[in-house]
Amino acid sequence: MLNENIKKLRKSKGLSQEELAIKLNVVRQTVSKWENGLSVPDSSMLVALADELDTPVDVLLGEPVTESMPDDMRTISEKLEVINLQLAQRSTDKVKAVRWILISLCTLIIIVFLAFIAMQSSYLGWNYNNPELAVVGTILHGCEFVFVRFAPIAFAVCTIGIVITCKKR
Known part of the structure; x- marks a missing residue:
């Protein structure tokens, strides 16, 4: 779900993988791996990715948008752990x-x-x-x-x- 959301949001912004990679200071192959579900960004990169795509991290992770809670980083970390276990x-x-x-x-x-x-x-x-x-x-x-x-x-x-x-x- 994360990989599909990254790809969909990147395309809706009219960005190529290369352009998004440059904005995040990573190589294009990294963005490609995220979009193909071969790897996932770490929590700090996920926040930067959400900022570049002008979307909340919850939307990237496939959750409905809710009020921000103080333990967002913990929640994000738990979701990334689940995704890593699936990979x-x-x-x-x-x-x-x-x-x-x-x-x-x-x-x-x-x-x-x-x-x-x-x-x-x-x-x-x-x-x-x-x-x-x-x-x-x-x-x-x-x-x-x-x-x-x-x-x-x-x-x-x-x-x-x-x-x-x-x-x-």
């Missing part, structure tokens, strides 16, 4: 998804290796005078040849990826 959860979910994709790929590589072992290259004994068998046998041999050379590298890379994405306990 952290989203990041954790992405890492888990990548880990499961890598585990699935390793499993697929093992299954295909086992299938090639079970086949024992039986197509090499086929009668290649028959054109259809020659084409199929050549394709099978080519697939096995390429797979046996590249699968160990892919397996090693996936295994390293799994180890990297595993959370240290």
Whole structure:
């Protein structure tokens, strides 16, 4: 919600990301990250952002405008904490998804290796005078040849990826 509000208010003011970034003394990529929900401004930057966009901080955070209370900074801080927790959860979910994709790929590589072992290259004994068998046998041999050379590298890379994405306990 914060990211959408920043983008909507910036556009309603007719400002580009670059212009807003210059006014806030940050780089354009920072504004882009805020608008894409990849990060959130800290509480002091949120106040400066609200000032530049001529809007209360509550509106930026998606709350209806109410009377100012003395503990506004605490409220803002709590809301930012919730947003940061949501971003952290989203990041954790992405890492888990990548880990499961890598585990699935390793499993697929093992299954295909086992299938090639079970086949024992039986197509090499086929009668290649028959054109259809020659084409199929050549394709099978080519697939096995390429797979046996590249699968160990892919397996090693996936295994390293799994180890990297595993959370240290």
